Amino acid sequence: MMTSYMVHCPHPGCRWFGSLLPRNGLDAWTGPKPTRVIVVFQCPECGGEWRARIVGDDVVPLPLGEAAQEAI
Numbered sequence: 001m002m003t004s005y006m007v008h009c010p011h012p013g014c015r016w017f018g019s020l021l022p023r024n025g026l027d028a029w030t031g032p033k034p035t036r037v038i039v040v041f042q043c044p045e046c047g048g049e050w051r052a053r054i055v056g057d058d059v060v061p062l063p064l065g066e067a068a069q070e071a072i
Helices: none
Strands: 005-008 017-020 038-042 049-055 058-061
């Protein structure tokens, strides 16, 4: 099942906050439990992208510019 997450855009100067679905890898969300550990979001306000780690039912944003070593 696809899940949206309440997130804050981490980009400097953008204060957007709201519910977003991960930007890519939507096929990973077709089962009862997500198979991805790292997801990518795209801000609807500034268009910036960032990665976040799934932790339980929530996501924790990774620092901007950090190259995730895990597959997304």
